[in-house]
Amino acid sequence: MRHYHAPEAELIAKTDAEHLRAAIAALPTPFRETLVLRDIEGLDYREIAETTECR
Amino acid sequence: MTHSAPDDNSVLLVHAYLDGELDPANALGIAQQMGSDPALAAEGERVKALQRLIHERLPREEAPPGLHARIEASVGGLRRQRAQPSWRALAASIALTAMVASGSTWFVVGSQPPNMMIADALVSDHIRALMAPEPVDVVSSDRHTVKPWFNGRISNSPRVVDLAKQDFPLVGGRIDVVGQTPVPTLVYRHAKHVISVTAMPAESRFEVGSTARTVNGYNVVHWSENGVSYWAVSDVAAKDLEEFARLFRSSPNEL
Numbered sequence A: 001m002r003h004y005h006a007p008e009a010e011l012i013a014k015t016d017a018e019h020l021r022a023a024i025a026a027l028p029t030p031f032r033e034t035l036v037l038r039d040i041e042g043l044d045y046r047e048i049a050e051t052t053e054c055r
Numbered sequence B: 001m002t003h004s005a006p007d008d009n010s011v012l013l014v015h016a017y018l019d020g021e022l023d024p025a026n027a028l029g030i031a032q033q034m035g036s037d038p039a040l041a042a043e044g045e046r047v048k049a050l051q052r053l054i055h056e057r058l059p060r061e062e063a064p065p066g067l068h069a070r071i072e073a074s075v076g077g078l079r080r081q082r083a084q085p086s087w088r089a090l091a092a093s094i095a096l097t098a099m100v101a102s103g104s105t106w107f108v109v110g111s112q113p114p115n116m117m118i119a120d121a122l123v124s125d126h127i128r129a130l131m132a133p134e135p136v137d138v139v140s141s142d143r144h145t146v147k148p149w150f151n152g153r154i155s156n157s158p159r160v161v162d163l164a165k166q167d168f169p170l171v172g173g174r175i176d177v178v179g180q181t182p183v184p185t186l187v188y189r190h191a192k193h194v195i196s197v198t199a200m201p202a203e204s205r206f207e208v209g210s211t212a213r214t215v216n217g218y219n220v221v222h223w224s225e226n227g228v229s230y231w232a233v234s235d236v237a238a239k240d241l242e243e244f245a246r247l248f249r250s251s252p253n254e255l
Helices: A007-014 A017-025 A029-040 A045-051 B008-018 B024-036 B038-057 B065-083 B087-102 B105-109 B114-131 B143-150 B238-250
Strands: B170-178 B181-190 B193-201 B208-215 B218-225 B228-234
Touching: A017 A029, A017 B038, A029 A045, A029 B038, B008 B024, B008 B038, B024 B038, B038 B143, B114 B170, B114 B181, B114 B193, B114 B208, B114 B218, B114 B228, B143 B170, B170 B193, B181 B238, B193 B238, B208 B238, B218 B238, B228 B238
Parallel strands: none
Antiparallel strands: B170 B181, B181 B193, B193 B228, B208 B218, B218 B228
């Protein structure tokens, strides 16, 4: 199995939570809402579309 | 051979793949593309690193009340319905099925324990999966993709361990049905054999050592730990399946 470790991936992994929070806060609302619903709340794409009324 | 920057469509497919949103055919396609295109593989690594960072470092905060209300209004009912498959209902269903099938005799004389029926059902699920184009609903060798895929689809997301170095690579996962209850099943490979591992709530929280049996020519190993009952089904040699169960049980890996 091949594994790739991009420098960007290492950098992201080292980013502290504050920077992450700030980056998320700076996102436009629809993007921020989608990211929170997907990566924090664990909704799937269909549920996100229903929740954000994108359909 | 040179590699240019991946096109937008491929990047979107990588994101969807890592979110467990692709059907098996597209998942296999993008996984192969990532294997041959370092730029696409790097994009995948960036996405995984970000997902890991959000999961591990970002403290959970209360969402605005309005957002929760909208989630509840749109999908909350559906998720609640999925999230509470009744284990008592499964037991009742198994008992009912057995009574109908055997004219109530096993219930009276206790000749066929419920575990045997669960094993029968899981062997049937395993055979059905082998007959399908793919034995999995989500194709991924990455446990960080497979485990979250179960979230939102099923109430008990299984423990997913990485046994690739021990020659039992993860292939993906699927949802099986025992009685009328959906249960999470992980799929591993060993040489050309497929191993299905199903996790279900255990009757008791006591740890139960592995027990092996054969159902219709398939080997089945069962064990329980931390309130979860695990069933491994495969046509791999019995000793290999027991070794797989031993490795699975002893693996500390967890998402």
